[in-house]
Amino acid sequence: MSSESSGEIQFSNLFSPLEVGPITVRNRICETTNTIESYGHDAMGAPDEHFIAHHIAKAKGGTAWIGSETWLLNSPLPDHAVDEFYEGAAALQLAAYQLPGYQEKVSEFCDAVHAEGSVAIFQLTHLNHALAASSVPTTNIYDYVPHAMGEEDIEFILNTYADAAELAMRAGADGIEIHCAHETTPHTFLSPATNKRDDEWGGDAEQRTRFVIEGLRRIRERVGGNIAIGIRINGQESRQGGYDLMEFREMAYYIAETGFLDFINVDVGHCFGVHAYVPPSYHAPAEFREAGKALKVDVGDRVKILFSGRINEPVVAEELLRSGACDLVGMTRAGIADPEFPNKVREGRMLEMRRCIGCNRCIGEAVHSRAPRAAYRPVCSVNPVIGQEVFWSENFKPAAVEKHVVVVGGGPAGLEAARVAAMRGHRVSLLEKDRALGGQLRLAYKVPGRDSFEDFFYFQENEMERLGVDVRLECDANVAMIDELSPDVVICATGSTPRADLEAEGLDSGSVVMGRDLLRNPTLAGQRVALVSQESYFETPNIAEFLAEKGRQVEIFHMWTQIGSEIDRYSIGTVMKRLEETGVKIHTGLRLSKVEGSTVTCVSAYTGQQENFDGFDTVALVYGSVPESALHEQLQAAGSVKELYIAGSAWVPRRIAEATSHGARIALAI
Structure with a gap:
């Protein structure tokens, strides 16, 4: 029996075709719409070579349903008002789909999707903090209070859905969905x-379904x-006063x-809370x-159900x-994490599958990136190709001359450098x-809820063996x-x-x-x-929870206004919930001054006033890291190595994605 047929038998449902309205989907694996800003920012979101390369990689890899990235539709503004509400991917005036040449770009994208045997589905979205059903904040994470929409506003917005759907159909789309979830x-x-x-x-x-139905x-x-028509909808709100599963079922039935x-595309959660819709x-x-x-x-076979919510494993699917x-x-x-994973699964090559570790860098950073929108590029912690697909297609080539490459260090940077160099x-x-x-992931995966980090170094171990490293x-x-x-x-x-702390007393x-x-x-x-x-970032709460789970009484003393300020909005709610449930106490705005016996003396970050605990x-002490670059400096001084590089945290301590990317780019250049 071939490996391909064994994979298809083991996952017979996953690789069976399905009719959804007027279209046939070749298998059940879907890329739901995810706005990670994969385009090159030169056309306000119009599909370009970067956008196409990112999403078509999934179609080439066997994903049957390509949802790509959302279309933000225009909302009406009153006379002389400007759009000042762009925050968290929300905006009023971003109608890229109305720009000249946009339909042609969409057609190019659809043709590329169809050439790989997949279907192109587009999501139509109205997302802003200025107009809403009522003057109630759309999400608890921001304090914007919107203007309650009048009849003219409602009429305007309802018509934009129909206009955008028609454009998508003319461009070759196979389906569209109205985004009815996530604020x-x-x-x-x-x-x-x-x-x-x-x-x-x-x-x-x-009655509350009337807007969607219209x-x-x-x-x-x-x-x-x-074309197929669907909605994306939240199966249960994670907010005070929101609807529960039973009320959701009632509304979905009416629709x-x-x-x-x-089709109905359903997930569960809120943008900041527990459970987050990007778990x-x-x-x-x-x-x-x-x-x-x-x-x-409730709906039987007449409406197809697409479900998502941290499904990174074909066995679960x-x-x-x-x-x-x-x-x-x-x-x-x-x-x-791995655009080729469907083909690898179908062909019985699951050991080669690079699994998502659930760190949320991809979507969390896209929504709340501090980089200028024109400079932002997508990122994945375990896959350095993401957001750089065009660069890799131009630069990944067999080595002109085989060299003996010695990599020192088996953390993310070293492993990816070794893998790409061997490839x-x-x-x-x-x-x-x-x-x-x-490397340090061996420590991180010990933390409760971080066991999926183990998947990264298991993948790399398999790759080292497969590639003969x-x-x-x-x-x-x-x-x-x-x-x-x-x-x-x-x-x-x-x-x-x-x-280490270089200022406090009593650290010996x-x-x-x-x-x-x-x-350890x-x-x-x-x-x-x-x-x-x-x-x-995550190090402080992760260590605190780890110790609390071991029965310790833990109190955090953080230097500034809050812990975890760099944690993405889809993770922070869960992180804080777990600390609260394990009884961890948190003090903010304090820096360590002295340790004497069982007494910890801190000073206020604002006034300098001392306080004893x-x-x-x-x-x-959880103070981040410093580079371990001594060997690199010694090799530089010795001068015996023809080509010498420093990679990852040995250069500057950052996060997994920066380490894997740095290691991979060095390996591309050798």
Whole structure:
């Protein structure tokens, strides 16, 4: 039996075709719409070579349903008002679909999708903080209070759906969906938390569906039965006063009864809370599958159900289909981590599949990037090609001359450098001082809810074996050892070490440890732990939760206004919930001044006033990292290596994506 047929048999539901309205989808794997800004920003969101390269990679890789990125439709502005509400992908005046030449660009994209045997589905979105069903903040994460829409506003917006749907159809789209979830304008009509109207657009569950039904009716009148029509809808709100699963089912039933729908795309959650609609690694795969299963019961086969919610594993996708939870499976982040994963699964090559680790860099950063929109590029922690597809297509080539490449360090930067160098045909030796590959990810995956990080170094271990990389573990490299190997190239990916406190007093006390060391050996921590933090990403809350789960009483002392300020909005709610549930206490605006016995003395970040906190057995410092670049400096001084590079955190400590990207780009240049 061939590997291909064995994969198709094992995942027979996942790789079976499906009719959705007038279209046939070749398998059940879907890229749901995800706005990660993959275009080149030269045409306000019109598909360009970067956009096409990113999304078509998924179609080439076997994804049957390409949802690409949302179309933000125009909303009306009063005379002399400007759009000042662009925040979190929300805007009033971004009608790129109305620009000259946009339809031609969309046609080019659709043709490319169809050439790979996939279908192109476009999402139509009204998302802003200025106009809504009622003057109630669209989301609790911002304090904008919108203007309640009048009849003229409603008429304007409903017509834009029909206009955009017609343009999509003419451009070759196979389907469209109205975005009715995630704080969009239709969502504000559906939710009892945001729809407080007493006219025909508000009221009970049935009346609140009127806006969505009217939008669908106008679309259907315009496009007929030529393309599939659907909605994306939230199966259960995670906000006070929002609708629950039963009320969602009632509304979805009323909408489906109109006959306007061919599919319903359902996920669960809110933009900031628990459960977030882009669930991070802390959540179980397909945690809210009951929302999809309930809809299947309610609407039967007449409307197809697409369910998504952290499904990065084909085994889970097959189970969802077999159990009747859905007809189509949204596997968007799985396709970002590895655009080829469907083909690998179908062909029985699952060991080669690079799995999404649920860190949320891809979507969280796109929504809240601090980079100028024109400068932002998509990012994936485990796949350095993402957002750089055109660059890689131009620069990834077999090596002109085979070289012996020695990589020192088996963390993300070193592993990716070794993998790409070997793929290009170089002879690669990887030297790692620990007993296993993975670097600091070997510590991170020990944290509750971060076990999926293990998938990254398992993938890399498999790749090292498949590509014939000479891996030497428990090998503490030095200049003499490297000279003995006679390499042509050395890449120092030696990582980083914890940053110490250089200002506080009493740090030579036996009670002071590095927070990272507690992940290696939690027995170093006494019963009461003061976790002193000067970093604002996941390290502080992760170590705190790890210790709390081990039965320690943990108090965080953070240097500024809040912990986790760099954590994406889809993860922060879950992170804070878990700390609250494990009893972790948090003090902010404090810096460590002195440790004396069991007393921790801090100073206010604002006034400099001192405050004592008593009764701690252990003080753990979480101050981020400093580069471990000594070997690189020694090799530079020796001058015996022809080509010498420094990669990842050995250069500047950052995050996984920066490390993998840096290592890969060095390997491309060799």
